[in-house]
Amino acid sequence: MDLNQRNLTVRGNTLNIVISNLRKYTVIIVLLALMSLFSLASPYFLTVRNLTNILIQNTYFIIVAIGLAFVMIGGGIDLSVGYQMSLVGVVTAMCMMVYQLPVWLAITVGILLGTVLGLINGLIVTSIRIFPLIATLATATVFQGLSYIISQANTFRGYPEEFLFLTKGKVFGIPFDIILTVVIALGVSFIFTETVFGFRLLALGGNEEASRLAGINTKRMKIAIYTICGFFTAIATMVMISKANTTNSSFGPGTEFIALTAAIVGGISFMGGEGSIQSLIAGVLLLAVLGNGMQLAGWGTYAQFIVRGMILLGAVAFDEYQRNAKRKIRTKG
Amino acid sequence: MEIENIVEMKGICKSFGGIQALNRVDLELRRGEIMGLVGDNGAGKSTLMKILSGAYQADEGEIYIDGQQAHIHNPQDAFNLGIGMIYQDLALFNNLDVARNIFIGRELVRGPFNFLMDKKRMYKRAEEVIRELRVDIKSPKLNVARMSGGQRQMVACARAIAFQSKVLIMDEPTAALGVTEANKLLGLIRNLKDMGLSILLITQRIPDILAIADRVFVLKGGQRQDILEVGKVTLDDVVTMIVKGKERNGNQAPAIEYKSFG
Numbered sequence: 001m002d003l004n005q006r007n008l009t010v011r012g013n014t015l016n017i018v019i020s021n022l023r024k025y026t027v028i029i030v031l032l033a034l035m036s037l038f039s040l041a042s043p044y045f046l047t048v049r050n051l052t053n054i055l056i057q058n059t060y061f062i063i064v065a066i067g068l069a070f071v072m073i074g075g076g077i078d079l080s081v082g083y084q085m086s087l088v089g090v091v092t093a094m095c096m097m098v099y100q101l102p103v104w105l106a107i108t109v110g111i112l113l114g115t116v117l118g119l120i121n122g123l124i125v126t127s128i129r130i131f132p133l134i135a136t137l138a139t140a141t142v143f144q145g146l147s148y149i150i151s152q153a154n155t156f157r158g159y160p161e162e163f164l165f166l167t168k169g170k171v172f173g174i175p176f177d178i179i180l181t182v183v184i185a186l187g188v189s190f191i192f193t194e195t196v197f198g199f200r201l202l203a204l205g206g207n208e209e210a211s212r213l214a215g216i217n218t219k220r221m222k223i224a225i226y227t228i229c230g231f232f233t234a235i236a237t238m239v240m241i242s243k244a245n246t247t248n249s250s251f252g253p254g255t256e257f258i259a260l261t262a263a264i265v266g267g268i269s270f271m272g273g274e275g276s277i278q279s280l281i282a283g284v285l286l287l288a289v290l291g292n293g294m295q296l297a298g299w300g301t302y303a304q305f306i307v308r309g310m311i312l313l314g315a316v317a318f319d320e321y322q323r324n325a326k327r328k329i330r331t332k333g
Numbered sequence: 334m335e336i337e338n339i340v341e342m343k344g345i346c347k348s349f350g351g352i353q354a355l356n357r358v359d360l361e362l363r364r365g366e367i368m369g370l371v372g373d374n375g376a377g378k379s380t381l382m383k384i385l386s387g388a389y390q391a392d393e394g395e396i397y398i399d400g401q402q403a404h405i406h407n408p409q410d411a412f413n414l415g416i417g418m419i420y421q422d423l424a425l426f427n428n429l430d431v432a433r434n435i436f437i438g439r440e441l442v443r444g445p446f447n448f449l450m451d452k453k454r455m456y457k458r459a460e461e462v463i464r465e466l467r468v469d470i471k472s473p474k475l476n477v478a479r480m481s482g483g484q485r486q487m488v489a490c491a492r493a494i495a496f497q498s499k500v501l502i503m504d505e506p507t508a509a510l511g512v513t514e515a516n517k518l519l520g521l522i523r524n525l526k527d528m529g530l531s532i533l534l535i536t537q538r539i540p541d542i543l544a545i546a547d548r549v550f551v552l553k554g555g556q557r558q559d560i561l562e563v564g565k566v567t568l569d570d571v572v573t574m575i576v577k578g579k580e581r582n583g584n585q586a587p588a589i590e591y592k593s594f595g
Contacts, residue, residue, distance in 0.1 A: 194449055194450055194452075195448050196440050196442060196447075196448055196449070196450055197448065199433065199440060199450055200438075202429060202433075203426050203429060203438075205428070206426040206427060206428035206429060207424070207425070207427070211426075211437070213386075213388060213420065213424050214408065214424070214437045214439075215407070215438040216437070
């Protein structure tokens with residue numbers, strides 16, 4: 001028993017704890033810094049109108065990023081979300097414009113389709129057991145082909161008023177898509193922090209084998225997260241095509257890059273097991289503010305691609321650095 | 334008094350591809366004892382225990398828990414039967430804190446559909462378990478990534494205590510520890526025994542076994558050699574049996590050629 005009385009204390013290195021907690025707020029701090037910078041650079045930046053515009057233009061990116069967050073926190077990746085949007089978008093548009101289905105039915109078909117696409121990704125990733133990066137790259141191409149075949153490369157425009165309500169409608173003076181996004185964000189944040197599912201999701205991303213040994217049905221969970229991702233991607237698609245009031249098969253691709261970058265910038269580790277909704281949204285807005293600010297500063301669209309790419313590199317490098325730092329703390333302890 | 338075995342494994346066989354890892358192995362664990370499992374690399378110790386814990390499934394053989402035949406198809410089944418296993422690589426989650434590591438897969442829940450985490454109760458219970466084990470982990474909110482090997486072992490033990498496992502399997506718990514921490518852990522294992530657990534301890538360190546175990550189970554080439562009473566053998570006896578196996582005579586199973594599974 002006296003063996004037990006000898007203490008093994010955890011060395012509470014304050015600095016290390018500060019560093020590892022800093023990350024939670026990094027994005028928000030950088031976002032605020034960036035906003036002050038742009039407000040100095042352009043008198044138009046810090047206007048209610050401009051800020052509202054930034055938010056409105058990014059609701060669907062936030063929803064896609066939230067869907068992707070499920071997959072990424074669980075240790076996976078879904079590169080096909082952009083092409084899911086392309087396929088879901090044209091199918092929903094054709095339901096309304098070509099087949100004259102009622103709006104609610106078209107939306108239901110679109111969301112069901114997106115959910116099924118996610119389910120397909122989940123089944124492929126879990127049954128063939130290949131890297132999700134490659135698996136979803138492959139399905140992305142399949143979805144793209146399907147999208148063009150179904151749409152026959154046509155553009156569909158001029159949706160019914162009820163469908164445009166998604167983005168043009170207001171409830172208590174607030175644009176409907178902003179309300180939708182806030183509700184989704186709050187709901188998912190609750191799932192992540194309070195539910196057994198959210199808890200197990202972190203575990204799955206942290207150590208898949210250990211999760212299995214702890215009695216968690218990891219296969220079923222992985223299928224679930226890709227399916228959830230497809231579901232949210234489909235909702236985002238509705239917002240996207242409603243906002244544009246037009247769709248063709250080229251709508252959607254590219255979203256995966258922004259959502260992925262925003263997720264990593266927002267502190268969702270590329271290796272899984274970490275992430276929060278607040279930071280994720282801050283990540284999306286950071287990219288948006290950057291784009292908007294660069295636009296106002298007259299840098300044009302093309303320069304934004306370069307900056308976004310560099311941000312993705314920087315964020316992944318930072319993520320990796322953080323992991324190594326943690327590992328070092330452990331070996332020292 | 335009749336000895337009651339809490340675990341009985343009978344005629345366990347397991348092959349991986351063409352290699353027979355276990356060949357008709359019988360094992361009886363008495364209630365409340367610490368039994369060491371020893372054998373060379375590839376003797377089949379971990380495989381045998383992983384069958385008991387549900388990580389692997391036996392090709393043949395039967396398992397009885399408390400005299401009842403048990404069908405263990407996955408780790409959850411083993412868990413429900415009160416069998417906990419601490420894996421060699423610990424199976425901890427570096428991204429989670431102590432309490433979450435203890436309760437993963439067996440969360441304390443609340444709410445109408447049991448889908449909400451009862452965090453308050455979870456952290457309180459975790460703290461109780463830590464106190465019960467008398468280990469110095471300052472708070473159940475500490476992240477396990479920053480802990481020493483010994484503390485990580487204790488988190489794994491706490492997991493077993495929290496769920497009132499009846500049988501605890503430990504795979505080389507002292508392998509990566511320094512002398513002080515290893516001794517401390519052995520003390521803890523003895524405490525666990527006093528708390529009524531029956532323990533199966535896989536190890537390469539024979540002195541550890543002689544220090545705390547009641548009996549030693551020797552495996553060689555996927556076959557049971559013998560069960561030795563710790564008080565009646567020396568370190569040399571155990572080592573000899575690990576290397577050479579039991580000498581075969583009339584009342585033993587017929588000699589079978591040993592293959593190496595190195």
